[in-house]
Amino acid sequence: MWPATAAARGLRGILGTQHGLIQAPMAGAGGVALAVAVCEAGGLGSLPCAMLDPPTADAQMREMRALTARPFNVNFFCHTAPDTRAAASAEQQQAWRHVLQPIYQREGVAVPPLTGAPGAGSRTPFDDDMCRVVERHRPAVVSFHFGLPDSALFERVKATGACVMSSATTVAEAVWLAQRGCDVVIAQGVEAGGHRGMFLSSDITTQVGTMALVPQVVDAVDVPVIAAGGIGDARGVAAAFALGASAVQLGTAYLHVAEATITSPHKQALKAATADSTALTNLFSGRPARGVVNRLMREVGPMNTDAPPFPTAGTALVPLKAAGEARGVGDYTSLWAGQGVGLRLPWQHDTAAALTSALVGDVMKTMYM
Numbered sequence: 151m152w153p154a155t156a157a158a159r160g161l162r163g164i165l166g167t168q169h170g171l172i173q174a175p176m177a178g179a180g181g182v183a184l185a186v187a188v189c190e191a192g193g194l195g196s197l198p199c200a201m202l203d204p205p206t207a208d209a210q211m212r213e214m215r216a217l218t219a220r221p222f223n224v225n226f227f228c229h230t231a232p233d234t235r236a237a238a239s240a241e242q243q244q245a246w247r248h249v250l251q252p253i254y255q256r257e258g259v260a261v262p263p264l265t266g267a268p269g270a271g272s273r274t275p276f277d278d279d280m281c282r283v284v285e286r287h288r289p290a291v292v293s294f295h296f297g298l299p300d301s302a303l304f305e306r307v308k309a310t311g312a313c314v315m316s317s318a319t320t321v322a323e324a325v326w327l328a329q330r331g332c333d334v335v336i337a338q339g340v341e342a343g344g345h346r347g348m349f350l351s352s353d354i355t356t357q358v359g360t361m362a363l364v365p366q367v368v369d370a371v372d373v374p375v376i377a378a379g380g381i382g383d384a385r386g387v388a389a390a391f392a393l394g395a396s397a398v399q400l401g402t403a404y405l406h407v408a409e410a411t412i413t414s415p416h417k418q419a420l421k422a423a424t425a426d427s428t429a430l431t432n433l434f435s436g437r438p439a440r441g442v443v444n445r446l447m448r449e450v451g452p453m454n455t456d457a458p459p460f461p462t463a464g465t466a467l468v469p470l471k472a473a474g475e476a477r478g479v480g481d482y483t484s485l486w487a488g489q490g491v492g493l494r495l496p497w498q499h500d501t502a503a504a505l506t507s508a509l510v511g512d513v514m515k516t517m518y519m
């Protein structure tokens with residue numbers, strides 16, 4: 151059992167896992183197979199639902215229930231969707247296509263039309279339909295990214311009996327979440343792969359690293375804190391526990407395993423990446439997210455003020471992404487990964503079960519021997 155504080159023991163009880171090890175929800179990068187494997191290995195598996203429509207989320211939660219009797223986490227985004235019909239939105243999309251014009255030309259692809267819709271692979275915020283799915287399946291844990299849904303939806307989720315968690319990237323966000331009744335705060339350091347969960351600030355220059363964020367969040371809130379960002383082996387887990395975290399959430403480490411559903415260029419990019427290979431970029435969705443630097447990020451980013459609001463920026467990249475991936479390269483593909491991408495342990499284990507067991511075993515040795 152690790153660690154032994156009352157908060158950590160309480161959290162493990164709530165999460166129903168023997169160990170405080172959570173596989174991060176990763177929209178587009180892992181689904182039922184990954185989450186089930188982690189649950190069965192004694193961690194908390196997470197099912198990302200941000201890129202699913204309600205019927206698909208419903209089917210996947212049913213599948214989870216059929217494949218594991220263990221508790222699991224389902225995860226949603228709760229951003230405010232932009233009004234894609236507004237004139238300002240069309241102007242932004244035009245300006246963005248103008249920035250990308252030389253690349254469309256170079257790749258010989260047509261400029262994608264302005265459809266007014268966010269486009270393929272888009273993310274929708276948690277809403278009434280999705281809440282009904284949650285109410286039907288009553289998962290043990292429900293987590294959110296980008297704040298919390300409105301109070302009516304939030305209360306409905308709480309009424310299912312779920313443990314509700316959300317990401318905080320600053321102490322202010324952690325306090326905001328705890329004050330609104332969030333049961334657990336996930337302190338997401340700037341090292342983390344994927345989207346920054348930031349929702350009170352949009353300034354990436356002031357985002358905080360895991361080492362500084364976790365203890366300050368622990369001091370500021372009365373609820374248990376999960377550490378996320380840059381953790382990929384027992385040293386990181388032990389450090390997070392020493393900082394007061396009650397559990398850890400790992401994303402990038404689980405991208406290496408067979409159950410991850412990432413593209414082959416993404417896998418290759420992870421293999422070649424080292425600690426300084428990633429950057430925060432808003433090019434792929436409109437919100438800052440950390441990924442391996444690729445050609446598009448070098449040419450027009452990594453941050454570009456013309457990228458339209460989340461989640462619409464990616465629509466303009468669809469033909470470029472397809473052209474690159476057809477050649478087997480990830481020049482225009484989001485290659486999400488955190489700064490811990492070069493840690494070796496995840497490489498040595500092919501499956502989510504093997505990685506989870508190895509992590510648990512190593513943490514036991516690191517902390518108790």
Ligand SMILES: Cc1cc2nc3c(=O)[nH]c(=O)nc-3n(C[C@H](O)[C@H](O)[C@H](O)COP(=O)(O)O)c2cc1C
Pocket residue numbers: 174175176177179198199200225294295317338341342343344345378379380381399400401402403405486487488489490
């Ligand atoms: C490929 C990828 C996709 C992600 N998608 C989500 C998501 O859908 N929901 C979410 O709450 N967090 C998402 N995250 C962020 C993770 O929850 C977590 O904060 C992060 O992975 C921790 O840092 P690490 O990658 O260094 O382990 C994603 C991370 C990655 C790497």
